[in-house]
Amino acid sequence: MGRILAIDYGTKRIGLAVTDEMRMIAFGLTTVETSNIFSFLTDYFKKEHVSLIVVGEPKQMDNSSSESEMYIQPFVEKLKTTFPTIEIERHDERFTSKMAFQTMIDGGLKKKQRKNKALIDEISATIILQSYLGKSGI
Numbered sequence: 001m002g003r004i005l006a007i008d009y010g011t012k013r014i015g016l017a018v019t020d021e022m023r024m025i026a027f028g029l030t031t032v033e034t035s036n037i038f039s040f041l042t043d044y045f046k047k048e049h050v051s052l053i054v055v056g057e058p059k060q061m062d063n064s065s066s067e068s069e070m071y072i073q074p075f076v077e078k079l080k081t082t083f084p085t086i087e088i089e090r091h092d093e094r095f096t097s098k099m100a101f102q103t104m105i106d107g108g109l110k111k112k113q114r115k116n117k118a119l120i121d122e123i124s125a126t127i128i129l130q131s132y133l134g135k136s137g138i
Helices: 034-047 069-082 096-106 117-136
Strands: 003-008 013-019 026-033 050-057 087-092
Touching: 003 026, 003 117, 013 034, 013 117, 026 034, 026 117, 034 069, 050 069, 050 117, 069 087, 087 117
Parallel strands: 003 050, 050 087
Antiparallel strands: 003 013, 013 026
């Protein structure tokens, strides 16, 4: 059983989170520029066994797809063709950015640190993964 990697997709940056080998704990991995994501993932998968990728699925309040889905869907298709042996699932990511920002406040980060959008993306990916773990019962 491999790790689970979560992706919070953005057109500029992608936040990444991963589980431990037992799939019990989600923790932030890093943030990568979107243009470099496939080379990063290729290198990462050579070092770590990942058997599942969870990609955040942005939805509107009425459960319809958000406008950003038009960017995410081609990315997901490329993931499938580039890494055909790794299962890919989607998971609702509503409110993760707001939750990430609140987490930063609750964690005592200073205002300047809270402006770090890369950190927000990484925390968002962690929240997506933790939510996935809780919902899937893994």
